[in-house]
Amino acid sequence: MSNAILSLKDVSYSYPDGTSALNDxxxxxxxxxxxxxxxxxxxxxxxxxxxxxxxxxxxxxxIQWEGTSLDYSRDxxxxxxxRVGLVFQNPDSQLFSASVREDVSFGPMNLGLPKNVVRKxxxxxxxxxxxxxxxxxxxxxLSYGQKKRVCIAxxxxxxxxxxVLDEPMAGLDAAMQEExxxxxxxxxxxxxxxxxxxxxLDFAYGWADEAIVLQRGxxxxxxxxxxxxxxxxxxxxxxxxxxxxxxxxxxxLTGMAVRVNGYLPRSRSELLKAxxxxxxxxxxx
Amino acid sequence: MLxxxxxxxxxxxxxxxxxxxxxSLFGMVAAFAAGSPxxxxxxxxxxxxxxxxxxGIPPARYLRVATPALFFLLASCLSLLVSLEFNHISTFGVxxxxxxxxxxxxxxxxxxxxxxxxxxxxxxxxxxxxDIISLMRRCKLPETLLDLMTLSYRTLFxxxxxxxxxxxxxxxxxxxxxxxxxxxxxxxxxxxxxxQVWQRSQALHLSASARGNDGxxxxxxxxxxxxxxxxxxxxICGILLVVTAVYIP
Ligand SMILES: Nc1ncnc2c1ncn2[C@@H]1O[C@H](COP(=O)(O)OP(=O)(O)OP(=O)(O)O)[C@@H](O)[C@H]1O
Ligand SMILES: [Mg+2]
Numbered sequence: 001m002s003n004a005i006l007s008l009k010d011v012s013y014s015y016p017d018g019t020s021a022l023n024d025x026x027x028x029x030x031x032x033x034x035x036x037x038x039x040x041x042x043x044x045x046x047x048x049x050x051x052x053x054x055x056x057x058x059x060x061x062x063i064q065w066e067g068t069s070l071d072y073s074r075d076x077x078x079x080x081x082x083r084v085g086l087v088f089q090n091p092d093s094q095l096f097s098a099s100v101r102e103d104v105s106f107g108p109m110n111l112g113l114p115k116n117v118v119r120k121x122x123x124x125x126x127x128x129x130x131x132x133x134x135x136x137x138x139x140x141x142l143s144y145g146q147k148k149r150v151c152i153a154x155x156x157x158x159x160x161x162x163x164v165l166d167e168p169m170a171g172l173d174a175a176m177q178e179e180x181x182x183x184x185x186x187x188x189x190x191x192x193x194x195x196x197x198x199x200x201l202d203f204a205y206g207w208a209d210e211a212i213v214l215q216r217g218x219x220x221x222x223x224x225x226x227x228x229x230x231x232x233x234x235x236x237x238x239x240x241x242x243x244x245x246x247x248x249x250x251x252x253l254t255g256m257a258v259r260v261n262g263y264l265p266r267s268r269s270e271l272l273k274a275x276x277x278x279x280x281x282x283x284x285x
Numbered sequence: 286m287l288x289x290x291x292x293x294x295x296x297x298x299x300x301x302x303x304x305x306x307x308x309s310l311f312g313m314v315a316a317f318a319a320g321s322p323x324x325x326x327x328x329x330x331x332x333x334x335x336x337x338x339x340x341g342i343p344p345a346r347y348l349r350v351a352t353p354a355l356f357f358l359l360a361s362c363l364s365l366l367v368s369l370e371f372n373h374i375s376t377f378g379v380x381x382x383x384x385x386x387x388x389x390x391x392x393x394x395x396x397x398x399x400x401x402x403x404x405x406x407x408x409x410x411x412x413x414x415x416d417i418i419s420l421m422r423r424c425k426l427p428e429t430l431l432d433l434m435t436l437s438y439r440t441l442f443x444x445x446x447x448x449x450x451x452x453x454x455x456x457x458x459x460x461x462x463x464x465x466x467x468x469x470x471x472x473x474x475x476x477x478x479x480x481q482v483w484q485r486s487q488a489l490h491l492s493a494s495a496r497g498n499d500g501x502x503x504x505x506x507x508x509x510x511x512x513x514x515x516x517x518x519x520x521i522c523g524i525l526l527v528v529t530a531v532y533i534p
Binding site for chain 1: 289293413414415419435436438439442443446485488489491492493494495496497498499502503504505507508
């Protein structure tokens with residue numbers, strides 16, 4: 001693929017205790033795309049993410065940035081980590097400064113940027129995740145969802161080309177999830193490549209352009225999210241299929257072929273729109 | 286975490302930590318410069334009034350934060366007052382002795398310590414630790430020490446949360462129903478905590494490197510508007526305080 005930004009080629013990795021977490025795993029992330037990474041607990045999503053950022057180094061195989069193998073030297077890592085921003089699952093394990101603003105400044109300070117640039121980036125990042133008014137708060141007084149947003153701001157302030165998020169929606173309430181989706185949408189519109197690990201099939205189906213499904217450290221399926229997530233082997237592995245797709249299918253069986261702008265609906269709101277559109281057309285005829 | 290709470294909510298929160306640090310420093314200088322116990326007491330009173338009335342710390346909270354330190358102060362002053370004397374006449378060879386001649390000097394030391402205490406409380410109750418750390422960073426204290434402070438401070442909260450969660454989970458399953466069970470649960474808690482500390486430090490290290498860190502922890506220092514004026518007034522107040530302490534008989 002021409003616009004590949006990161007790719008894994010036959011990557012294997014075992015943890016020091018011998019657990020094999022990745023097994024000849026090959027996959028490609030495409031520039032500017034929204035990619036959802038799915039798979040059962042322990043499938044290797046987190047391990048794969050740690051490879052993208054150079055934190056773990058594969059025992060076999062090759063990882064490439066735009067077609068060239070990663071450079072694991074000090075400078076190479078600095079460069080990679082300024083390009084690939086990784087937000088971990090647990091916010092408590094990645095916030096280590098006491099105040100919000102200070103913590104967000106950590107990444108850009110590590111990049112060695114001048115203070116005024118750092119200051120500007122920190123404010124922008126806090127604004128874009130809607131945490132600007134909590135900038136002077138101590139981290140430990142924030143709610144779980146707010147901590148997550150600070151973590152995201154901490155990575156955004158480094159202005160990476162690729163944003164990698166490990167289960168960002170877990171533990172967030174519906175309103176927070178909606179807000180985060182809006183933030184992600186804005187970043188996507190600005191051209192950022194976004195990769196998300198998630199267990200939420202409905203979210204993945206509605207949000208992602210591309211889907212990657214891992215199974216016990218191997219790639220099970222990769223491609224257009226709308227296709228991949230409906231494949232039978234993926235449905236057996238994940239244990240279900242997207243609700244919107246199922247409803248659309250059963251509606252089709254009753255003779256209601258609902259569409260939005262000629263496509264199958266992928267999210268709840270699209271489905272509702274498609275149904276009302278269908279009724280409107282019925283009434284016109 | 287009363288100190289913590291006050292530091293973040295007091296009226297002087299937005300004033301430059303440099304100014305507050307200077308007042309505290311001058312307060313300590315005044316405490317040592319005080320020529321008499323009376324002068325030292327006056328310094329203590331001025332500083333505590335500034336904290337309570339100026340920064341708006343509720344007096345009850347001020348006392349609660351000060352109590353443990355006051356207790357230690359009292360204990361050490363009493364122990365200064367009483368000295369052990371080895372003598373050859375008494376049967377035990379040792380006797381307690383009240384040193385009356387030392388009384389003025391001991392009062393002086395106690396009052397000075399009290400003044401120092403109020404100076405420290407002034408800083409601790411009006412300035413969050415993050416600000417104090419960045420102030421120390423500006424004073425060019427060793428990086429390692431400051432990183433250690435930053436991490437311990439954060440870890441304190443993460444750990445207290447972990448302790449709280451584990452203990453709650455244990456008691457929800459009747460872990461503290463009897464004395465025997467309590468002991469067993471407590472052991473489990475400590476063991477679990479040890480693992481958590483290890484894992485969290487690992488995770489912190491990972492996320493620090495993910496954000497491009499390869500050595501010292503660097504953060505942006507907060508910006509305080511109008512800090513020059515605040516610093517100037519702090520210096521003036523501080524000097525006045527020292528002068529008062531020196532010239533009060
Ligand atoms: N530090 C570690 N040491 C040893 N084994 C580990 C370690 N971290 C993960 N593993 C193992 O590696 C495998 C892959 O784990 P990974 O965390 O990548 O899964 P995941 O897909 O992110 O799962 P989840 O959905 O639960 O987050 C699992 O079998 C796990 O037990
Ligand atoms: Mg995971």
